[in-house]
Amino acid sequence: MQVSDSVGIVRPLQFTFNAPLRLQNGSILPRFELTVETYGTLNAQKNNAVLICHALSGHHHVAGYHSPEDKRPGWWDNMVGPGKPVDTNRFFVVGVNNLGGCHGSSGPLSTNPFTGEAYGADFPVVTVKDWVQSQMMLADRLGIERWAAVMGGSLGGMQALQWAIDAPERIAHAVVIASAPKLSTQNIAFNEVARQAILTDPDFHNGHYAREGTVPRRGLRIARMMGHITYLAEEGLGKKFGRQLKGGNSYGYHYDVDFEVESYLRYQGDKFADVFDANTYLLMTKALDYFDPAQEHRHDLKAALARTQAQFFVASFNSDWRFAPERSEELVAALVAAKKPVQYVALQSHHGHDAFLMDDPAYMRAVRIYFNRIAQGLAL
Amino acid sequence: MQVSDSVGIVRPLQFTFNAPLRLQNGSILPRFELTVETYGTLNAQKNNAVLICHALSGHHHVAGYHSPEDKRPGWWDNMVGPGKPVDTNRFFVVGVNNLGGCHGSSGPLSTNPFTGEAYGADFPVVTVKDWVQSQMMLADRLGIERWAAVMGGSLGGMQALQWAIDAPERIAHAVVIASAPKLSTQNIAFNEVARQAILTDPDFHNGHYAREGTVPRRGLRIARMMGHITYLAEEGLGKKFGRQLKGGNSYGYHYDVDFEVESYLRYQGDKFADVFDANTYLLMTKALDYFDPAQEHRHDLKAALARTQAQFFVASFNSDWRFAPERSEELVAALVAAKKPVQYVALQSHHGHDAFLMDDPAYMRAVRIYFNRIAQGLAL
Numbered sequence: 048m049q050v051s052d053s054v055g056i057v058r059p060l061q062f063t064f065n066a067p068l069r070l071q072n073g074s075i076l077p078r079f080e081l082t083v084e085t086y087g088t089l090n091a092q093k094n095n096a097v098l099i100c101h102a103l104s105g106h107h108h109v110a111g112y113h114s115p116e117d118k119r120p121g122w123w124d125n126m127v128g129p130g131k132p133v134d135t136n137r138f139f140v141v142g143v144n145n146l147g148g149c150h151g152s153s154g155p156l157s158t159n160p161f162t163g164e165a166y167g168a169d170f171p172v173v174t175v176k177d178w179v180q181s182q183m184m185l186a187d188r189l190g191i192e193r194w195a196a197v198m199g200g201s202l203g204g205m206q207a208l209q210w211a212i213d214a215p216e217r218i219a220h221a222v223v224i225a226s227a228p229k230l231s232t233q234n235i236a237f238n239e240v241a242r243q244a245i246l247t248d249p250d251f252h253n254g255h256y257a258r259e260g261t262v263p264r265r266g267l268r269i270a271r272m273m274g275h276i277t278y279l280a281e282e283g284l285g286k287k288f289g290r291q292l293k294g295g296n297s298y299g300y301h302y303d304v305d306f307e308v309e310s311y312l313r314y315q316g317d318k319f320a321d322v323f324d325a326n327t328y329l330l331m332t333k334a335l336d337y338f339d340p341a342q343e344h345r346h347d348l349k350a351a352l353a354r355t356q357a358q359f360f361v362a363s364f365n366s367d368w369r370f371a372p373e374r375s376e377e378l379v380a381a382l383v384a385a386k387k388p389v390q391y392v393a394l395q396s397h398h399g400h401d402a403f404l405m406d407d408p409a410y411m412r413a414v415r416i417y418f419n420r421i422a423q424g425l426a427l
Numbered sequence: 428m429q430v431s432d433s434v435g436i437v438r439p440l441q442f443t444f445n446a447p448l449r450l451q452n453g454s455i456l457p458r459f460e461l462t463v464e465t466y467g468t469l470n471a472q473k474n475n476a477v478l479i480c481h482a483l484s485g486h487h488h489v490a491g492y493h494s495p496e497d498k499r500p501g502w503w504d505n506m507v508g509p510g511k512p513v514d515t516n517r518f519f520v521v522g523v524n525n526l527g528g529c530h531g532s533s534g535p536l537s538t539n540p541f542t543g544e545a546y547g548a549d550f551p552v553v554t555v556k557d558w559v560q561s562q563m564m565l566a567d568r569l570g571i572e573r574w575a576a577v578m579g580g581s582l583g584g585m586q587a588l589q590w591a592i593d594a595p596e597r598i599a600h601a602v603v604i605a606s607a608p609k610l611s612t613q614n615i616a617f618n619e620v621a622r623q624a625i626l627t628d629p630d631f632h633n634g635h636y637a638r639e640g641t642v643p644r645r646g647l648r649i650a651r652m653m654g655h656i657t658y659l660a661e662e663g664l665g666k667k668f669g670r671q672l673k674g675g676n677s678y679g680y681h682y683d684v685d686f687e688v689e690s691y692l693r694y695q696g697d698k699f700a701d702v703f704d705a706n707t708y709l710l711m712t713k714a715l716d717y718f719d720p721a722q723e724h725r726h727d728l729k730a731a732l733a734r735t736q737a738q739f740f741v742a743s744f745n746s747d748w749r750f751a752p753e754r755s756e757e758l759v760a761a762l763v764a765a766k767k768p769v770q771y772v773a774l775q776s777h778h779g780h781d782a783f784l785m786d787d788p789a790y791m792r793a794v795r796i797y798f799n800r801i802a803q804g805l806a807l
């Protein structure tokens with residue numbers, strides 16, 4: 048644990064919502080729980096709150112440590128903390144594990160009240176819109192009428208965008224990083240291969256693997272290995288691993304590890320399969336696929352944005368080929384066409400899609416400047 | 428079957444080689460067989476022969492039909508035939524299934540003479556260099572001292588390049604399309620995920636699935652689905668499928684097919700898993716990974732090319748991100764630096780890596796012009 052500029056030791060909070068939540072798929076969750084972390088202090092005007100939305104494999108643990116022995120901080124600790132771009136000395140920051148997640152919020156691992164067993168595959172397929180609804184109920188509970196900002200990268204950025212559309216009066220700034228107004232065909236294709244790897248794993252048992260005492264590790268591992276390649280840029284991968292061999296200078300002429308990059312990928316796959324839930328992975332990829340706010344406006348993104356009141360900050364990374372700069376620029380163009388305030392930053396990085404999680408100085412500076420502007424606008 | 432400009436009905440030939448072949452991995456194949464097709468006629472001077480080398484999932488059946496009822500011709504039928512870019516009225520064209528293949532040549536499906544059972548995983552991991560050695564023995568058998576051209580796309584192009592390096596006096600022209608002088612880190616990474624999908628399939632049984640009466644369909648299917656995405660360009664995928672839904676206009680909120688592209692990928696995966704051998708798939712990906720002719724020349728490609736005598740034709744496609752134009756240009760730059768004759772064509776296509784198999788007019792014209800030049804040079 049490093050404490051100098053950290054939010055320090057944090058503890059997740061559990062919120063129970065007994066009001067029913069009607070989901071986009073037509074079903075109703077009679078009650079649900081959200082696991083949350085908060086950093087900093089909500090001011091008296093309650094106008095300094097920032098909601099951080101997570102991406103596919105993220106969760107509520109955005110910053111700080113869970114214990115003094117904890118070696119790794121939250122997933123966006125470089126971004127959120129005292130004196131950091133999202134400065135917890137000024138902002139009250141809220142991290143939340145989304146519905147359907149596997150880190151404490153209601154999801155496939157939770158007990159289905161109707162059966163007394165884990166939901167597993169019976170947990171409903173939730174959408175970005177559903178998440179925003181549940182996050183609104185969380186905002187109500189926290190007494191936050193209007194977020195200073197809703198912020199996220201990738202799937203997290205989609206939530207910020209959906210907030211601006213669904214609750215125009217409740218969000219002052221939407222911070223949308225390495226995201227897109229909808230997935231491309233190729234994005235959906237990769238998600239489908241990941242799902243098929245999980246769904247066809249003999250240990251998946253139609254999603255009721257908990258009941259069978261199995262875990263579809265193979266499928267989840269393959270899904271993650273493939274996903275991992277697409278989150279990185281060729282340039283970054285090449286710089287890090289090149290064609291370096293794991294042991295010595297000669298090829299093995301076998302199917303064990305020859306190249307360093309193979310060893311790295313296997314490690315990433317194994318590690319992920321140890322901690323992540325396969326049903327949650329499936330559900331998150333579907334939320335990504337389905338996200339398309341322009342759809343209900345005859346595929347006119349400008350029309351979808353017409354009622355937004357937020358100011359937008361949009362950022363992309365040049366080596367991100369999963370959510371390429373062009374995808375961010377579609378959003379920017381639609382915002383400009385709709386005469387909405389937007390600041391766009393096209394950043395350089397060789398980290399690919401993962402760049403949104405990295406500690407790049409130009410990136411950090413851009414976000415810092417934007418949040419300074421937010422703070423000034425709110426007289427924080 | 429379409430006969431107008433086709434080579435017509437063709438029949439594969441089987442060649443048995445009883446001379447031992449020493450492989451790069453140190454082992455020796457005491458005897459082996461190659462399955463071959465030929466089109467056109469070898470002239471009296473025996474100087475009009477063209478060897479077509481196949482890529483990962485290809486084989487000897489390059490052109491024509493196997494029966495009048497045959498619906499699909501060979502895999503490069505648009506390229507090879509009477510009056511086609513590689514004109515069988517002038518050239519004697521040879522297609523060969525590589526060692527380790529699953530279409531008739533010695534490979535994992537063949538009987539291991541030492542056990543009387545299928546080799547399965549015991550078939551040695553062969554390399555591009557090994558293939559060129561075996562193809563030289565085939566050339567000897569056919570009485571071909573020097574190929575007018577050795578030609579291929581992707582992994583096939585690597586074989587053309589290796590021919591120019593290993594047998595400078597036996598190849599007049601090397602035609603290297605959508606290829607690279609070695610795989611990138613990202614290329615290897617994708618291959619490794621494909622291998623892991625197969626290797627961890629419970630039906631794989633360490634490669635001895637034939638003995639167990641199983642087929643690792645799941646793994647092979649996932650490998651192909653992922654591979655397929657990487658062979659196509661986002662642009663082409665988007666044009667073909669976009670975000671079109673398979674049934675009606677609404678999402679299913681399930682893990683069955685929602686989008687057309689999902690259905691397409693599943694079909695491609697299923698079809699491939701029905702006909703291809705998993706051990707061959709593993710072996711082909713390793714041949715790709717290991718190919719790196721500059722390695723034994725201190726990673727100096729120019730030095731590796733120093734003794735080549737062939738003239739080179741190199742072509743790339745702008746939307747090919749698996750073997751990007753930059754990779755072809757590495758080869759071209761090294762050839763220029765080594766003062767070797769090379770013609771390079773950077774083609775436009777939205778078909779990605781698969782463009783090398785497609786019927787694009789500019790592409791066909793470029794190859795046609797080059798083969799006219801070859802024919803003129805040989806006074807065919």
